[in-house]
Amino acid sequence: MSYPLTEEQQLIQQNAKEFSLEYVEPVAAEIDHTEKHPAEIVSKMVEQDFLGIFIPGEFGGAEAGYLSYILIIEELARVSGAVASVLVNHASLAAYSINRWGTTEQKEIYLTALCQGQKLGAFALNEPGAAPGAGEHKVVAVKDGDHYVLNGRKSYVANGGAAGVYIVFAQTNPEAGAKGISAFIVDGQAEGLSVARTISKMGLRGCQSAELVFDNVKVSAANLLGAEGAGLAIAAEALAAASIAEGAMVVGIAQAAMEDAVKYGKQRIQFRRPIASFPAIQTMLAEMAANIHMLRLAVYDAASLLENGEPFTAEAAMIKLFAARIGQSALIDVIQIEGGYGYSQEMVASRLYRDVKGAIIKNSSVDFPEKIIAGDLLA
Template structure:
């Protein structure tokens, strides 16, 4: 990998790799087994400035840029997709939305707390049983004097229950359908907001997913993010930024899996020679390496676009499309190479496969990458 990283970016990458090796790797399997939120690791990430690494310095961020942030996500993902997912949902979705669309007052009140780790962020978009704004439990927001009153449910909220701040999408105008969705900054301590349940998942287990209940939750009108009806624009923008980071997650997970398969292939003897010498095994490894390399380049390039203030939505969609294909295929090949051992929970491939599936499956259907790519071509 010879992407032209600056000296600072290389130092950040190495620091993240050392952090992951020293603190995350020893407990990664236990996090996956228990599914418990790793609060101690989050505290350590706060000490490393990971939570606000690409945010403005005036709000407590490190101003290291989005590419540096994706390097951190990649390195964390090599040892624990769950820990990387906690950071991704906090930074790429919650904090990014406030930094991009928030007022100066909102940034002072909330972004500073998110950057400095005083509060963890979450993104409450999906709703149970239907597309956003369409089901019987959809979240609505009714203006009442100086407040909005939120009622309904959200599901699959990553960092749900552990977060101190939620970006909540609610329907402020039922007649306009999806165009009547608005975004709000909601404090987790707001009266009427409750965690209904923690949702057990196949992978990314340490990144808790929760169902939230909103029962007449009063949110100050000052906490409206952007303007009324801008919710889906905000959501699409944040999800594009998150798509780049998710690509970095797939790179990290697939890289770790490939390295494990290479190690196993050199050690496993069949017909008096290592299986890594077999052409079929070499072909799988070669395709894996090529796909990971190309995805990594695409992720770094898109991260640089975002960092430089250039349009990046189409590139992010391409990453999401490609990552969804190569992430799963790489892990299937790794399990195939490792045979019965790869299928067992004794090997790391099992956890990596479940984690990579979680990365590529969790996004809302409003963000079909093909639609975004084609729209960009035809515009």
């Protein structure tokens, strides 16, 4: 690994690795099997300042920077993609949005609670069967004096049901279409807000996903995040920040899978020698290692751009595009190397494959990554 990390970043990385091995790895398979929200692990992450690692200290954060946070995500994902996903949805989406667009009062109330672990964050963007603000179940916010009234449904809300704070995107001006979507900070205990169902998934199973119902939910006008009509712009940037973190998830998952394949390849004997000595196996491992290395460098670089206040959305889209290609191919090769054992539930590869697929497809950006990259080139 040749990317220059500061001494503080190296210490944070090592701490995250030790934390993951001690607290997460022993229960990773159980989390996947039960699909249960890992509340105890989240509580332990609070003690390590993981939940607000890049948030300013005045709002309860550790102020260690976005790259330090990315290092934590990578280490968590090496043992549990689900636990890493819980943190990504909390930090990269909910906490990032409030830190980036929130008023001082909103930050003092909600961001502090998110950093200190009093509340878990979630990002309610997607709606059943349609783009935000377009389907029959779209969430509509109607202004009524000093508050808004929200009605509709949100689907596939990660951390849904476990979260205490939701960033909710609602239509405030139906005539304006997508430009009429606004963002709100909604308390998880708000009257009229309920969980219709939790959604069982193929992977990232410990990161609970839910369908939320908004039935005349009153939200103070003071909880409008940013300006009216700025919802999609807020969502696009927050999703770009999350794409960097999801790239780190792919790096961590693929790294763990490759290491498992290397170990297996050294132990598995065929024709009186380890299969790791076969050229075909070595080629797959070499391509895997090269792709993981390049993705890691891209993720660290994009995290540094974000941390330093420089444009990062094009780089985040490149990560989304590249991670989708190398994450799945790496896991397919690992299962191929491990053969029937890799396909069985006895090996970790099957869980890693399901998790890496989830890291790739979750939180798809408002635009396809190719469109974002091309738009940056042609601007």
